[in-house]
Amino acid sequence: RTKMKKILQDLSLEELEAELTAQGEKKFRAAQIYGGMLSGKTIEELPAVPNALKEKLLQTYENAPVSVEKVFYSSDGTEKYLFRLSDGNIIEGVLMKYKYGYTQCVSTQVGCRMGCRFCASTLNGLIRNLTAGEILSQILVVNALHKGDPDLPGSGKEKRAVTNVVLMGSGEPLDNYDNVVKFLRLLTSEKGLNVSARNISLSTCGVVPEMYRLANENIPLNLTVSLHATADEDRKRIMPVANKYSIAEILKACKNYFEKTGRRYYFEYTLIDGENCDEAHANALAKLLKGLPCHVNLIRLNEVKERTLKSVGDKNAYRFMGWLEKQGISATLRRQIGSDVGGACGQLRAGYLEENPL
Numbered sequence: 308r309t310k311m312k313k314i315l316q317d318l319s320l321e322e323l324e325a326e327l328t329a330q331g332e333k334k335f336r337a338a339q340i341y342g343g344m345l346s347g348k349t350i351e352e353l354p355a356v357p358n359a360l361k362e363k364l365l366q367t368y369e370n371a372p373v374s375v376e377k378v379f380y381s382s383d384g385t386e387k388y389l390f391r392l393s394d395g396n397i398i399e400g401v402l403m404k405y406k407y408g409y410t411q412c413v414s415t416q417v418g419c420r421m422g423c424r425f426c427a428s429t430l431n432g433l434i435r436n437l438t439a440g441e442i443l444s445q446i447l448v449v450n451a452l453h454k455g456d457p458d459l460p461g462s463g464k465e466k467r468a469v470t471n472v473v474l475m476g477s478g479e480p481l482d483n484y485d486n487v488v489k490f491l492r493l494l495t496s497e498k499g500l501n502v503s504a505r506n507i508s509l510s511t512c513g514v515v516p517e518m519y520r521l522a523n524e525n526i527p528l529n530l531t532v533s534l535h536a537t538a539d540e541d542r543k544r545i546m547p548v549a550n551k552y553s554i555a556e557i558l559k560a561c562k563n564y565f566e567k568t569g570r571r572y573y574f575e576y577t578l579i580d581g582e583n584c585d586e587a588h589a590n591a592l593a594k595l596l597k598g599l600p601c602h603v604n605l606i607r608l609n610e611v612k613e614r615t616l617k618s619v620g621d622k623n624a625y626r627f628m629g630w631l632e633k634q635g636i637s638a639t640l641r642r643q644i645g646s647d648v649g650g651a652c653g654q655l656r657a658g659y660l661e662e663n664p665l
């Protein structure tokens with residue numbers, strides 16, 4: 308592992324201006340550098356910036372904080388990415404193509420310390436947090452690869468491929484709170500990628516105090532909580548975080564999020580065979596959520612080879628959704644996309660590291 312320099316992409320335009328002018332550079336250089344950086348250029352590639360200034364920048368900042376290690380192309384258009392960080396760590400991401408634009412799933416940590424039993428991201432614990440700029444750079448790199456794709460909706464020179472972002476890659480976003488909020492500000496900034504908060508979803512396993520903090524940040528994104536169980540005792544079996552925060556506390560934090568932001572919230576419920584998908588579970592879930600301004604996303608488990616938990620078949624997944632709908636709970640079964648190139652949720656990275664140890 309090499310020691311890391313600073314990350315240029317951590318800075319807002321104003322912060323970059325301040326840094327450069329303090330060093331005696333002209334203010335317009337900041338806008339020039341920032342524009343190049345937003346279009347995914349490395350420092351070496353920055354257009355119109357004098358070589359002397361590039362060299363000066365390279366003494367302080369990483370040339371390419373995130374680079375593409377490998378892409379897996381699915382037959383349905385989905386792309387799964389392995390990215391390499393400048394210290395050699397590997398993270399993963401997914402690009403999903405929809406009619407309205409592209410949705411990118413980003414990672415917020417290398418590994419994870421939450422220990423969910425169905426998840427591969429947590430197999431080796433938390434390695435480190437990503438900085439705001441490392442999270443942002445995952446999108447900058449993918450945008451650059453898809454610049455000018457013929458199937459992109461919309462037009463204009465500001466057109467960028469990634470219009471929607473989900474924080475559902477490896478890591479627990481609320482366990483890396485400050486960097487994640489900084490990333491969200493950079494991402495939604497008019498001077499940055501200008502992605503609307505409404506097009507951003509943040510998924511958490513339910514770190515309750517940070518759910519309250521997030522409600523006060525004035526970033527009205529879609530808050531999604533990974534529930535996966537209807538009773539605390541069951542949830543504790545698959546999610547260690549349930550030992551710390553109860554389902555009742557999570558629901559209170561969601562209510563507060565709705566009151567503060569006006570945004571309805573979402574629950575993820577991964578269907579695990581023999582664990583959480585009987586009719587009794589559907590009824591219990593409906594009872595918990597009845598009348599709340601929320602929506603349930605049902606997920607089929609991506610089986611992780613290091614784990615014993617099993618997925619349910621399509622028939623049982625639709626049956627579970629039917630039970631919820633019958634009781635007036637709005638639910639969708641998440642389409643399984645790109646499964647021909649393996650799951651994500653840390654499985655890509657785990658498989659890759661097995662073959663290519665760091």
Ligand code: SAH
Nearest residue numbers: 426475478479510511512533575608609652
């Ligand atoms: N730490 C955040 C984001 C993680 S990943 C969270 O817990 O929400 C996004 C979703 O994928 C979560 O709902 C997570 O529980 C789910 N997930 C993780 N591993 C999975 C697997 N093997 N199969 C299906 N869903 C999985």
